[in-house]
Amino acid sequence: xxxxxxxxxxxxxxxxLFGSSAAKRRARRLxxxxxxxxxxxxxxxxxxxxxxxxYSNVTDVSNxxxxxxxxxxxxxxxxxxxxxxxxxQMEQSDLALANTLDTLRATGAGAGGATAxxxxxxxxxxxxxxSIETQEAQxxxxxAQGQQTMEQQQVAEAVRVQGVxxxxxxxxxxxxxxxxxxxxxxxxxxxQDGVNYQRDKIAALTGAVNKAKNASTNAIxxxxxxxxxxxMGM
Amino acid sequence: xxxxNIEKNLFLKQLNESGALGFDKDFIAxxxxxxxxxxxKAFEGTGRTYAKLTMAIENNTCVSENCEHERKQLNIxxxxxxxSLDFLSEIISQLSVVEDPNFDPNNNFKYTIANSILTxxxxxxxxxxxxxVLKILKNGSLELTFTGPMFEEPLVLNSSxxxxxxxxxxxxxxETPDVNTLMMKLLTNIGLFTADQLIDGELxxxxxxxxxxxxxxxxxxYDYEIIDIGNGKGRNILKFDMDRITRKAMPFINxxxxxxxxxxxxxxxxxxxxxxxxxSVEEDAQMVxxxxxxxxxxxxxxxxxxxxxKKVLFESKYIEYFMNNYLSQFITDKLPTVEEDxxxxxxxxxxxxKAQKFIEDNQL
Numbered sequence: 001x002x003x004x005x006x007x008x009x010x011x012x013x014x015x016x017l018f019g020s021s022a023a024k025r026r027a028r029r030l031x032x033x034x035x036x037x038x039x040x041x042x043x044x045x046x047x048x049x050x051x052x053x054x055y056s057n058v059t060d061v062s063n064x065x066x067x068x069x070x071x072x073x074x075x076x077x078x079x080x081x082x083x084x085x086x087x088x089q090m091e092q093s094d095l096a097l098a099n100t101l102d103t104l105r106a107t108g109a110g111a112g113g114a115t116a117x118x119x120x121x122x123x124x125x126x127x128x129x130x131s132i133e134t135q136e137a138q139x140x141x142x143x144a145q146g147q148q149t150m151e152q153q154q155v156a157e158a159v160r161v162q163g164v165x166x167x168x169x170x171x172x173x174x175x176x177x178x179x180x181x182x183x184x185x186x187x188x189x190x191x192q193d194g195v196n197y198q199r200d201k202i203a204a205l206t207g208a209v210n211k212a213k214n215a216s217t218n219a220i221x222x223x224x225x226x227x228x229x230x231x232m233g234m
Numbered sequence: 235x236x237x238x239n240i241e242k243n244l245f246l247k248q249l250n251e252s253g254a255l256g257f258d259k260d261f262i263a264x265x266x267x268x269x270x271x272x273x274x275k276a277f278e279g280t281g282r283t284y285a286k287l288t289m290a291i292e293n294n295t296c297v298s299e300n301c302e303h304e305r306k307q308l309n310i311x312x313x314x315x316x317x318s319l320d321f322l323s324e325i326i327s328q329l330s331v332v333e334d335p336n337f338d339p340n341n342n343f344k345y346t347i348a349n350s351i352l353t354x355x356x357x358x359x360x361x362x363x364x365x366x367v368l369k370i371l372k373n374g375s376l377e378l379t380f381t382g383p384m385f386e387e388p389l390v391l392n393s394s395x396x397x398x399x400x401x402x403x404x405x406x407x408x409e410t411p412d413v414n415t416l417m418m419k420l421l422t423n424i425g426l427f428t429a430d431q432l433i434d435g436e437l438x439x440x441x442x443x444x445x446x447x448x449x450x451x452x453x454x455x456y457d458y459e460i461i462d463i464g465n466g467k468g469r470n471i472l473k474f475d476m477d478r479i480t481r482k483a484m485p486f487i488n489x490x491x492x493x494x495x496x497x498x499x500x501x502x503x504x505x506x507x508x509x510x511x512x513x514s515v516e517e518d519a520q521m522v523x524x525x526x527x528x529x530x531x532x533x534x535x536x537x538x539x540x541x542x543x544k545k546v547l548f549e550s551k552y553i554e555y556f557m558n559n560y561l562s563q564f565i566t567d568k569l570p571t572v573e574e575d576x577x578x579x580x581x582x583x584x585x586x587x588k589a590q591k592f593i594e595d596n597q598l
Contacts, residue, residue: 016319
């Protein structure tokens with residue numbers, strides 16, 4: 001009975017002291033374990049991968065659908081009237097007139113012949129002018145038709161682009177929403193798991209620490225009954 | 235100081251374990267008085283003081299105004315018996331650590347001597363010049379003083395100082411955590427084993443690392459390493475995907491280290507007894523006895539709180555210790571799980587077959 005001799009207060013105190021000290025040691029060890037487990041849990045939580053939105057990199061690609069409307073042009077917008085041909089025709093008329101006049105002079109024809117010839121030349125030139133007018137009218141008509149077709153195509157393209165933009169934006173929003181939802185669910189589950197785990201662990205260890213502390217206190221209370229009164233009489 | 239602690243602690247340990255005193259003629263011829271009577275002496279005369287104080291208060295003959303001082307002293311005396319037992323019990327509890335098999339001899343050797351006195355170890359009796367005295371101080375705290383030949387100066391412990399340390403979860407003697415328990419727990423937590431490999435939270439004796447961590451060929455078959463077992467014969471052994479294992483295990487290992495470092499005195503004890511030398515489990519058993527971390531030891535007096543450099547060093551060595559002593563056995567020389575692949579084969583033929591397969595696979 002080693003402690004009995006140490007403190008000289010009987011077997012009960014000796015046993016109590018060693019019983020209490022064992023419980024104290026157990027409590028201390030459990031308290032350290034509790035601290036370590038808590039730290040470990042915190043470290044684990046901190047080191048876990050970040051919850052990422054799997055759709056966070058989804059981008060709106062509607063800008064890829066570029067309107068081609070500006071590239072649509074009226075192929076008849078710059079139609080030119082073929083005046084060169086008319087000029088040649090007129091030049092030819094003048095040349096023919098000059099040649100005829102030379103012939104008339106050589107053959108001694110009268111002024112009446114020259115007048116008739118001049119009228120013919122004039123008629124020819126008038127024909128050329130009429131041809132130019134016809135061409136211009138035709139061109140104007142084609143230009144108008146081209147403009148109408150171009151405008152129709154521009155509207156159709158704008159409608160197509162708008163459709164793509166709306167569809168893509170809708171898809172992006174939907175994916176973002178789904179991503180956010182998954183993110184929230186994962187975080188919720190994880191945090192709840194972590195909290196539960198920590199709570200369970202701490203509760204178990206805290207209970208064990210308290211139990212060990214109580215065991216130590218009870219042992220000392222037991223010793224006091226055989227020790228306290230006697231000491232006061234010394 | 236470090237050498238003195240190691241030297242004296244190991245000497246005391248060996249003295250008790252060797253039974254040398256049984257063969258010491260002087261020792262067996264000396265009387266053995268261990269009646270220190272510390273409580274009896276501490277409370278000597280307290281009965282009279284108690285009575286005087288009570289009378290003074292009852293008769294209103296106090297020296298102090300409103301009997302404040304007398305009441306305070308009376309209160310101290312009333313609480314003293316429980317406090318004394320609590321204090322002694324705390325000291326016995328903390329000093330008992332020196333008897334642990336994995337006790338770190340870098341702890342102050344005076345605590346080992348004090349424990350030897352408290353537990354009546356041979357050679358530490360009153361007859362051998364040792365003593366311990368408990369005093370109730372005026373402020374109500376208690377003081378236990380150990381004296382004797384092996385102490386260079388008395389060892390004094392105060393109850394209020396101990397109580398404040400208790401609040402912080404700090405002990406005067408560092409207890410070395412059981413490294414085997416820590417490492418086995420870590421092994422089960424790092425996610426390398428499937429649930430069916432665990433029995434009541436512990437690894438079953440036949441536990442193997444989960445299949446997902448075993449290296450495989452693109453076609454899903456196991457990628458073996460061939461080892462030469464002599465006499466022209468060879469065997470397949472499993473190859474492990476170390477990159478994957480490391481990625482899976484590291485967060486748990488880091489968390490474990492963070493947990494250990496939550497009590498730095500524990501970490502120092504682990505370092506000194508197990509981790510510093512990077513030894514094997516078998517060697518550690520020897521180290522506690524006579525080698526320890528020696529000149530690589532960290533001092534409780536000088537190295538606490540641990541510097542960041544030491545924490546980093548501790549972490550890397552702790553991981554190394556875990557990998558070498560615990561994880562290694564599960565990833566070294568493991569035979570195939572596919573029965574036909576586990577058979578012994580002719581090494582030359584196997585090499586030829588492997589070369590042929592390489593040619594075919596690469597259409598050479």
